[in-house]
Amino acid sequence: MAAAALQIELVFSRPETTLAVTRGAARLLVDMGHAPLLEVGLPNGRRADVMALGPRGEIVIVEVKSGLDDFRCDQKWREYGPFCDAFYFAVDPGFPHDLIEGDCGLIVADGFGGAVVREATPLPLAPARRKALTLAFGRLGAMRALKG
Numbered sequence: 001m002a003a004a005a006l007q008i009e010l011v012f013s014r015p016e017t018t019l020a021v022t023r024g025a026a027r028l029l030v031d032m033g034h035a036p037l038l039e040v041g042l043p044n045g046r047r048a049d050v051m052a053l054g055p056r057g058e059i060v061i062v063e064v065k066s067g068l069d070d071f072r073c074d075q076k077w078r079e080y081g082p083f084c085d086a087f088y089f090a091v092d093p094g095f096p097h098d099l100i101e102g103d104c105g106l107i108v109a110d111g112f113g114g115a116v117v118r119e120a121t122p123l124p125l126a127p128a129r130r131k132a133l134t135l136a137f138g139r140l141g142a143m144r145a146l147k148g
Helices: 002-010 015-031 068-073 127-147
Strands: 035-041 047-053 059-064 086-091 105-110 113-118
Touching: 015 035, 015 047, 015 059, 015 086, 015 105, 015 113, 035 127, 047 127, 059 127
Parallel strands: 059 086, 086 105
Antiparallel strands: 035 047, 047 059, 105 113
16 A cells, blocks of 8 residues: 555656647647747757747747646756747646746646746847757758658
């Protein structure tokens, strides 16, 4: 019985929730005029859950959190800032909003769509980094289109 209780405490991932929130956040970005890609590797070795290219060339990264435990045990999101103009968390409707820091944007999403609850503080990229990221983003999208 104790082993079963321990196992429940160690399970942080909720794949169904992650999938629904990711889908909703991506749909919201499309509605906002952005072109999103999922699971995008960054130059620092991290992987963005959602990265999107906006209509004016802005780069947005969205970190999806399936719940409170997932949010609390994962602090790598701070390493995404140097690779985007705006950073958002995407969470399900039951997530406590006050846990998300003030400079991070907040998206509440489900499998059908989402809403921006709080805009991200814009931190414009340097032109050379923007160019490199935009080129890599375009190439990744093209390669995925060929495979799909």
